[in-house]
Amino acid sequence: MKKIAWVVDSSAYVNTLLKNHPDVYVIPLNIHFGQQQFIDGVDLTSEQLYEKLRVETESIKTSQPSAGEFAELYKKLSLDYESIIAIHVSNSLSGTISASMNGAQIAQVHMECVDSLSLSAGITGLVEKGLILEKQGLVFDEIVATLRLEATKFRNYILIGNLTRLYKSGRLSSVQFYLGNLLKIKPIIQINNKGQLQELDKVRSQKKAIQYLINKVVESAEQDGVNLVYIMHANALEQAESLKEAIQLQAPNVELSIGEISTSLAVHAGEDTIAVLWYLP
Structure with a gap:
């Protein structure tokens, strides 16, 4: 089994490295236009979003994935990985970390959440740092502790x-x-x-x-x-x-x-x- 799976939510900037890395997984947030729901980056492109923002009069909001969606992903990952590190949008800005942790409990997997204290490229930078630390041979707990300190920088x-x-x-x-x-x-x-x-x-x-x-x-x-x-x-x-x-x-x-x-x-x-x-x- 591989050692670590890396999970981010779609508020992250998924650059070429993250997109093409075999151990990085993205779980999408949801976007709500009135009664319509779209999956971030899946069934709503950025071009379509900006077109809607220019003309939309209904309320627009976002929501995190459910604990059940996280649990489903984590159960699948546990078949191929020993551990999971999830790096998410700041806990002060979203309930994504809570849903992710609840999902891990449901799936009964070895997972740690790192609060990025940020969003977008802030998450990207932490994952890139984590992949380097993993390649250098640091163990799971050392990587998590280092990334939590890195988030404050x-x-x-x-x-x-x-x-x-x-x-x-x-x-x-x-x-x-x-x-x-x-x-x-x-x-x-x-x-x-x-x-x-x-x-x-x-x-x-x-x-x-x-x-x-x-x-x-x-x-x-x-x-x-x-x-x-x-x-x-x-x-x-x-x-x-x-x-x-x-x-x-x-x-x-x-x-x-x-x-x-x-x-x-x-x-x-x-x-x-x-x-x-x-x-x-």
Whole structure:
């Protein structure tokens, strides 16, 4: 039997490495448009989602997989693996970890959940780190403990592209929404080291907001020695590529990886959202 199966939810940025790795498995979240339910990344593409977000008037929300769905996956994995490490979206933002742990109890498997204290590329970075540790020969408990410490080193700056989605998802008050639109404010938000979403700053123009992101990356590259940064976007590839070029000019030694956020995250963040995310060395 193989030693470890790696499980992530679909809020993760499933890059080429994760997508093609034989030991990495993705369990999808659900997206609800009124009475309609879609499976994240399975029967709703990002293009279809953004089309719906532009015209949809019904309530839109997301939900985690059920404990039964996790149990079904874990029972299958237990036939081929000794243990399972599940890395999920922050427990402060979703009930996915609880469902995952309940599913493991139902399936009676050897599994540990790691709270990423993040989402998207934050999960990606932990899985990539875990695969390296496994290859180096660390045992299961050592890998889990190391990843839980690594999760506290996550840094991120998120420029919200559409205040309407953040407002409708309940993460922005009506006053904040009104003033933000009136004054053309660009809010910068962050997932803190407790895995909670918090407003970090307000910038008065898109140009200044992008420069804010550039400055944060360059500052961390110079002061902390950061050498890998993820640039994540919501249907804003051109803007992400422009941001990458600008960062490269000031921090040429930093590797920059561009990716698109999952449809389940775009429901809350909205189209044109762009973010920079990394782990401290």
